[in-house]
Amino acid sequence: MEHTPDAAWLTQVVNAAASDQQGAGNLLRTVIVVGVLGSVFLGWFLLRGYKRDD
Template structure:
């Protein structure tokens, strides 16, 4: 059975967290949160650039 590419990094991150503690997992979570926040801000603010003529 083929694994979905999106789940592969999750299992890899979970394996790394078990070997090296929670520090790396928290780092990954923080990076994903920052990138998600930036993407959300870009998505919401891009509508303000449009002019309604």
Template sequence: MPDIAVMPVALAASVESAASQGGPGAVLRTVLVVSVAGAVLLAWFLLRGYGSGSASGEDGDGGGRSGADGE
């Protein structure tokens, strides 16, 4: 996994490279790839709680309360 401190330097180099080539190709491609990866991870995070729970050893009630009094 790349170091976080190196990312701004790499982004600046990418922007500088795109400016010298006369187009936003590399930067736009990077933004799109990161956006799609972020959307996939967000969807996975939001939808992972809606499963039956059988793979994680839960009883399948979704983690909610089983009765009106919370038992």
């Protein structure tokens, strides 16, 4: 096993941790889209009961 200086090891650890966190954007985007579509569907579902067929 080769020796890795502390500074290089720390840089590798920080870069690995940063690359693991890059996937949160897709999850957040999905949550926002589902929330907006769910709100629109809920509003349509609740408001259609107030339609009057006179």
